[in-house]
Amino acid sequence: MKSFNDNNKRNVSLLLAHILSPGVEVLSNNMKRITDALLWSATTDRDDVDSHKYRLPIWTPRAVEFRNEWLRNGRKGLRHEHMYPRNLLRQKLDLLASHGNATPDTIYDLLLKFSHAAIVHPDEAALLNRSRLARDLPHPYRKNEDADPVELLFSRYIHLKIDLKFIDFCGDELIDNNIYYLKNGDLNLDLICELDFEGWDGR
Numbered sequence: 001m002k003s004f005n006d007n008n009k010r011n012v013s014l015l016l017a018h019i020l021s022p023g024v025e026v027l028s029n030n031m032k033r034i035t036d037a038l039l040w041s042a043t044t045d046r047d048d049v050d051s052h053k054y055r056l057p058i059w060t061p062r063a064v065e066f067r068n069e070w071l072r073n074g075r076k077g078l079r080h081e082h083m084y085p086r087n088l089l090r091q092k093l094d095l096l097a098s099h100g101n102a103t104p105d106t107i108y109d110l111l112l113k114f115s116h117a118a119i120v121h122p123d124e125a126a127l128l129n130r131s132r133l134a135r136d137l138p139h140p141y142r143k144n145e146d147a148d149p150v151e152l153l154f155s156r157y158i159h160l161k162i163d164l165k166f167i168d169f170c171g172d173e174l175i176d177n178n179i180y181y182l183k184n185g186d187l188n189l190d191l192i193c194e195l196d197f198e199g200w201d202g203r
Contacts, residue, residue: 003112004057005046012042013108016093020102035093043117053080054119059167062121064176079125083153084114085135108115113149124162133162150192158185166191 003009016038019026028036044053054067060145063078070078082089092110096102118126128134138159147155157164164182168175181188
């Protein structure tokens with residue numbers, strides 16, 4: 001899957017590779033804080049612009065509707081949701097490091113596969129929590145290392161029947177052309193594999 005903030009992901013990969021390098025001594029609590037902050041940046045920042053938290057290309061239809069009402073009524077509550085839970089991604093980083101393979105290239109590949117976020121409705125975020133999927137994957141994806149990375153990335157939304165749309169922006173205006181990454185449990189693999197975010201949000 002391509003990324004709207006590819007340059008930022010590459011920079012995050014360099015930083016993670018440095019702190020995970022053999023011989024670099026970082027206390028475990030500091031390592032977790034730094035890693036979490038960098039994984040957050042990998043989904044929210046675009047190059048030198050901090051926090052594109054709600055200006056991402058992946059939204060649920062309910063989140064789109066909520067935003068339209070939110071803008072009119074001053075309501076808050078949209079959620080920036082890591083599609084692949086950060087705690088699981090941190091485990092994958094730790095595994096790379098334990099094998100001495102936490103290079104900028106391997107980390108970048110990991111981020112490109114798994115470090116994406118979706119904007120979801122507050123009720124959908126609550127559903128993920130109630131289903132105990134806020135920090136885990138559904139069966140049979142849990143601990144299935146052979147599963148396709150795209151299926152892993154979308155697995156919680158497939159399981160909970162949450163659709164995901166491609167959303168663009170023109171200035172502050174949200175553009176919804178009813179193009180779906182995931183609808184009724186079916187993945188649009190052509191869109192997922194081929195959509196090029198180069199220049200996204202640059203206008």
